[in-house]
Structure formats: structure tokens, C-alpha cells
Amino acid sequence: MSADPALRREIPDATVARLPGYLRTLSRLAEDGVLSVSSEELASAVGVRSSQLRKDLSHLGSYGVRGVGYEVEMLALEISRALGLSTDWPVAIVGMGNLGRALSSYSGFVTKGFRIVGLFDDDPAVEGEVVLGVPIRPLSGLREAHAAEPIAIGVIATPASAAQVVCDALVEAGITSILNFAPSVLSVPDGVDVRRVDLSTELQILAFHAQRKSLAAGDLDGAVAR
Amino acid sequence: MSADPALRREIPDATVARLPGYLRTLSRLAEDGVLSVSSEELASAVGVRSSQLRKDLSHLGSYGVRGVGYEVEMLALEISRALGLSTDWPVAIVGMGNLGRALSSYSGFVTKGFRIVGLFDDDPAVEGEVVLGVPIRPLSGLREAHAAEPIAIGVIATPASAAQVVCDALVEAGITSILNFAPSVLSVPDGVDVRRVDLSTELQILAFHAQRKSLAAGDLDGAVAR
DNA sequence: TTTTGTGAACAATTTCACAGCT
DNA sequence: AGCTGTGAAATTGTTCACAAAA
Structure with missing residues (x-):
């Protein structure tokens, strides 16, 4: 028992x-x-x-x-x-703008259980650049990279407009766990897990509660907390 | 009424x-x-x-x-x-590293309901720099800034080590809605709302499900001797 | 017809309160 | 005596199924 x-x-x-x-x-x-x-x-x-x-x-x-x-x-x-952290999980980040860079230098990453094995971005201006020992490659290299060294989790840090295309590429390559920072709903086949982290959703939830607080405090509509 | x-x-x-x-x-x-x-x-x-x-x-x-x-x-x-988005909510971001910059240039911000009115960072190297029309000020200027133009929501984009200090400063200044990107639990008085967005939490949840998938798929690693 | 709005059934989650072990 | 582990109760959230409205 x-x-x-x-x-x-x-x-x-x-x-x-x-x-x-x-x-x-x-x-x-x-x-x-x-x-x-x-x-x-x-x-x-x-x-x-x-x-x-x-x-x-x-x-x-x-x-x-x-x-x-x-x-x-x-x-x-x-x-x-x-949680399955006995072994390290290989992670790839797609989209190396400010967010992608912030994520790749994020301390919590290395600390426990995760290891960045791939960075991808189609912008020729950043291609080849090396971030923390990992070179930035074009998205077309994803499948090959996954074959050479398996990727367990794909992180999407692109603008919303690219998110579905990137997602399709990740799924196509055989990656079944995706963390999406783009503000868009991704459609994926069964068996693929997607988690979304979205700034504006969080802000809107805070706004809702802030509004309730200010209404409860007796402020009239439209007034911003003083 | x-x-x-x-x-x-x-x-x-x-x-x-x-x-x-x-x-x-x-x-x-x-x-x-x-x-x-x-x-x-x-x-x-x-x-x-x-x-x-x-x-x-x-x-x-x-x-x-x-x-x-x-x-x-x-x-x-x-x-x-x-959701309370009829009016714009004034937002301040504290911590202007990669994450803070990514957040301030985040498109979803301006689009609907939110407006960045303050950027703060104590690093002298970035002080005075202007990002999208808003100057970066030291944290000590927070109270004054809040008095001059009210801040409804504070976003913490600092390393975990600074998060509680920054949070205290926000609360002290009278801000009661906080969005925390640092991987730390903040202690706040009653009436203050905190929402946390945390990369490693999300990765760990994905890892849990990835592990379940691989166990279910018949990978007889088992490995857990017992 | 079609599709909403909603009580009622069902499911998940949280909290309580205390038995059971050290 | 003190603190965990857990059934049972309370609460919260989801889905069903259908009457009501256009």
C-alpha cells in the first residue's frame, strides 16, 4: 500500500x-x-x-x-x-527576440531538470549567433536537430503571427510538449500537450480584480484607483 | 450606486x-x-x-x-x-533586463486596456534610457511617479533575489495589483492581488505530462526500483 | 428551425476533523 | 503530545439536456 x-x-x-x-x-x-x-x-x-x-x-x-x-x-x-525531473529534459526555444533571449538566460532553466539544446530563429540577422554556447539556427534545421539530439519540449517565443507555423513545425518534427508564449490559440493533434503563458491574459485578470476592488471601495465607474 | x-x-x-x-x-x-x-x-x-x-x-x-x-x-x-477594460490601466514595469524589455515592447500591451506609464531599474547603466517614450528611473522614484500619475498595476521583471524588495516598494507606494515574473513567492498584506507567471513551473508541469506519456507508451525503463 | 440560457446532474477540488502513528 | 494521512463534508466547476425565444 x-x-x-x-x-x-x-x-x-x-x-x-x-x-x-x-x-x-x-x-x-x-x-x-x-x-x-x-x-x-x-x-x-x-x-x-x-x-x-x-x-x-x-x-x-x-x-x-x-x-x-x-x-x-x-x-x-x-x-x-x-514531476519527472530525475532526468534532464532537452528544450528548444523558437524565436530569439527579447523574450527568447530572456528565456534562454533565465536562471531557473539550468538549475533543475531542463537543458537548452536548440535555439531557432529565421531572422538572418541573428542566424549563427551563439547564445550561452548554443548557436541560433533557422527553423528549417529543426527536424535535423531533433534527429541528432532529441528535443522533448519546444518553447514558442515568436510573435503571434508565426506561432501556428512554428507549432506545426515542432509537431511535425515529433515534439509533443509545447510551451507557448505567443498570444494565440494553437491547434494541435491529439497527444500533443500545449501550455500557454500569456501576459495580457494575466493583466486582464488583474484588471478584473482591480475593478472589483475599486467598485467595492465605492468609487464611481471609470475612476482609477487613486 | x-x-x-x-x-x-x-x-x-x-x-x-x-x-x-x-x-x-x-x-x-x-x-x-x-x-x-x-x-x-x-x-x-x-x-x-x-x-x-x-x-x-x-x-x-x-x-x-x-x-x-x-x-x-x-x-x-x-x-x-x-473585465474592466473600458478604461486603460496604467502599468509600471520594474526590472529592465531582457524580460522587462520584452514585456515593454509586447504588442498585446498597447492594443487593449493597458498603458505603460513607468519603467524602473536600479542599474545605473540603464538609468535615463528611454524605451518607447518612457524613461527608465530608479526604484526610489516610484512613490513620486505614482503620486504624479497613478499606477494601477506593477509588473515585477527582476531576478528572484530582488522580487520581495521590489514588491514591498510597490505595496508601500500604494499599488495593489502585482504581476510577478520572478520565481519567488511574495508576501503581501491583505487586499493586494498578486499573480505569478513562472517559466519553470510551466516547464515542470509539461515535464510531468511528458513523463506520463513516455511511461504510458510502454517505455519499460521503470527505473524506479522499489 | 435553430441556438441560447439555465436548472439539475455530475465531477473535481478544497476544507474539515479526527483516527492513527511516532 | 504532536503532526501526518485520509475519509467525509462542503464548495466549486463542468457537462447535460431541454424549455424558451426568435
Whole structure:
């Protein structure tokens, strides 16, 4: 029962979405030399309720000690395993404008579990340029690159107008996990996972709540928070 | 005592999170000269079920015509209103590295509802530089800038190490809506909204699903001895 | 007819509260 | 005594299926 290798288990999406946050906080605690945490402490550092943390962790297995708490390093390791970070995932970024560059120099990348193996852009002005040891190639080289060294995750950092074409090229090459920073809905065949990260969506959600706050505060319509 | 019809209504978070997507697709349809859509058409363009779209829209009010569909321009306007985009929201970006620059030149920004009124960075090397008509100022000028021209939303595009300090400065200045691109959990007082956009979280979620796919595909690596 | 708007059924997620282990 | 792990309850979100409207 508790000796179950956890990975077979069905882990709810909502839980999966929170695991990276737990992992990050655990890593910071480990750096600070903390050996053990209670669900209460960890939850408050992450910003969730302790009952939720415990329920989430219960989907991975039973890694705490009653009356004591969780061993920081060990729990971090188990979450890494559950997320599939035991091995490094090779990532390619398509689109080397400001965003692509920001992403490729992003520290969180190298830190844990991911490794940039390809940079692509069709702009002749940047072709051949080497960023952090990886040369920028034209998109036409994608298939070949994937054959030479497999790419597990493709990141789209192009303008919206190019996103679907780039996506098709990634899918065509055999890449089935895509992270899309362009503000467009991508259509992909079954079996391909797409996650979208979109600035304007996030801003609009913030605007909605800001509006509610200002309405609740009794401001009249159209007024901007003072 | 606002006379707004639907805004008083409680709109579920899950619905709010989808409205920006509906709005974007409607805007594209409007550009293409489409006058009217059915819930079926719009839903499939956005990638949700038509029943969900109708339920979501029902929270805003009743803006469709039975037997016909929705008038594109009008529905876009209503969603804009619900999201609080009738007026422009003044935004400040803190941290003008690659990410900050990518964000400030992001097209979706100007398009609809948002306007960059301040850029901040404490690096003396970039201070004074003007990006798209807005000068980069040191963070110490934040309070003054907010007093001169109100800032509704603060965007944190600094490294994680600076994020909490920047966040404190934003809150101190009176800004209550924050979009955080740094990979860190921010602690803020009640009444301040923080949304986090995090590359490594998204990558880790993709990695989880990629791992499941490869396990399901019969890769008998198993490897997890237990 | 066609397609919306919505109660009701269903599903997922969160929170509670406490039994069970150290 | 203290804290985890987990059924059960409460809440939130999604889908169904059909009456109502044009």
C-alpha cells in the first residue's frame, strides 16, 4: 500500500500545478540548512493551507513522519521524481527576440531538470549567433536537430503571427510538449500537450480584480484607483 | 450606486480566467469582418466546449439571440466591460533586463486596456534610457511617479533575489495589483492581488505530462526500483 | 428551425476533523 | 503530545439536456 511507487498513481491536475511551488520552497529551505518542516510551516511559506499541502502530498505517497514533519531533502527528491525531473529534459526555444533571449538566460532553466539544446530563429540577422554556447539556427534545421539530439519540449517565443507555423513545425518534427508564449490559440493533434503563458491574459485578470476592488471601495465607474 | 447591470453579479474565477481568451478570439473575428458567431463556432475557435462558453457568458448577462448567435462586436464590448477594460490601466514595469524589455515592447500591451506609464531599474547603466517614450528611473522614484500619475498595476521583471524588495516598494507606494515574473513567492498584506507567471513551473508541469506519456507508451525503463 | 440560457446532474477540488502513528 | 494521512463534508466547476425565444 504505502510501498507503492507513486508514479502509477493518478495525481490530480490541481496538485501537479502546485508541486513546482512546493519543490522551489523546499530547495530554498534545504539551501538554508533546514532539515525538517511541518506541513504547517511549509504550507505557509508556499501560501497554501496545510490541509491542502498534506492532501497533495498524500497523492505522491507517505513521506512524512507523524508527530515530526517532513525531511526536507527527501521530500524535495520525491517531488522531483513525481514531476519527472530525475532526468534532464532537452528544450528548444523558437524565436530569439527579447523574450527568447530572456528565456534562454533565465536562471531557473539550468538549475533543475531542463537543458537548452536548440535555439531557432529565421531572422538572418541573428542566424549563427551563439547564445550561452548554443548557436541560433533557422527553423528549417529543426527536424535535423531533433534527429541528432532529441528535443522533448519546444518553447514558442515568436510573435503571434508565426506561432501556428512554428507549432506545426515542432509537431511535425515529433515534439509533443509545447510551451507557448505567443498570444494565440494553437491547434494541435491529439497527444500533443500545449501550455500557454500569456501576459495580457494575466493583466486582464488583474484588471478584473482591480475593478472589483475599486467598485467595492465605492468609487464611481471609470475612476482609477487613486 | 452604480447602475451597471451585470457587474454586481458574482463571476466565478474559472470564468474570469477564460474571458480574456474569448475576447481575443472575438477581436480577431471582428477584424476578419465576421458579424455574428454561434456558441459552437466561438467555443471551437477558443478550444472549450460550447456549453461551457454559454455558461460563462450567462454570468455576464444575456447577450445572445436565440436561434442566431452572438453579435461579435457587441459581445467583445460586454466582455471588455466585465473585465474592466473600458478604461486603460496604467502599468509600471520594474526590472529592465531582457524580460522587462520584452514585456515593454509586447504588442498585446498597447492594443487593449493597458498603458505603460513607468519603467524602473536600479542599474545605473540603464538609468535615463528611454524605451518607447518612457524613461527608465530608479526604484526610489516610484512613490513620486505614482503620486504624479497613478499606477494601477506593477509588473515585477527582476531576478528572484530582488522580487520581495521590489514588491514591498510597490505595496508601500500604494499599488495593489502585482504581476510577478520572478520565481519567488511574495508576501503581501491583505487586499493586494498578486499573480505569478513562472517559466519553470510551466516547464515542470509539461515535464510531468511528458513523463506520463513516455511511461504510458510502454517505455519499460521503470527505473524506479522499489 | 435553430441556438441560447439555465436548472439539475455530475465531477473535481478544497476544507474539515479526527483516527492513527511516532 | 504532536503532526501526518485520509475519509467525509462542503464548495466549486463542468457537462447535460431541454424549455424558451426568435
